[in-house]
Amino acid sequence: MKFLADECCDAGLVKALRDDGHDVFFIPEEIPGATDKEILLLAVTNNRILITEDMDFGELVCRLKKPAYGIILLRIGVKERHLKWDRLKNLIARYSDRLKGNFIVVDVQKYRFRAITS
Secondary structure, three states, X not given: OEEEEOOOOOHHHHHHHHHOOOXXXXXXXXXXXXXXXXXXXXXXXXXXXXXXXXXXXXXXXHHXXXXXXXXXXXXXXXXXXXXXXXXXXXXXXXXXXXXXXXXXXXXXXXXXXXXXXX
């Protein structure tokens, strides 16, 4: 699966995704300092699911109706950060067919899906 990981994503999470066979474009490695709008456009243009911990993407996509291919927002606190990979891996395994076209909020207990309309 093709992902784009935002600057706020943990490098260990990116490594785990790559080790699991996923194609991950990591913003700090390629275009550090890119704006949220640039990141969103890059993800759409390249058909990549955006993985972020930045809630500003919710504003851009849900309220301002900017186009998006798919977004995964990780809302897992510092104390539970060791759960990020397990939660993301489980999401991909169970719902890979629903990643495109949805804004997905991932927390420790559940996944919330919201259709992206632009």
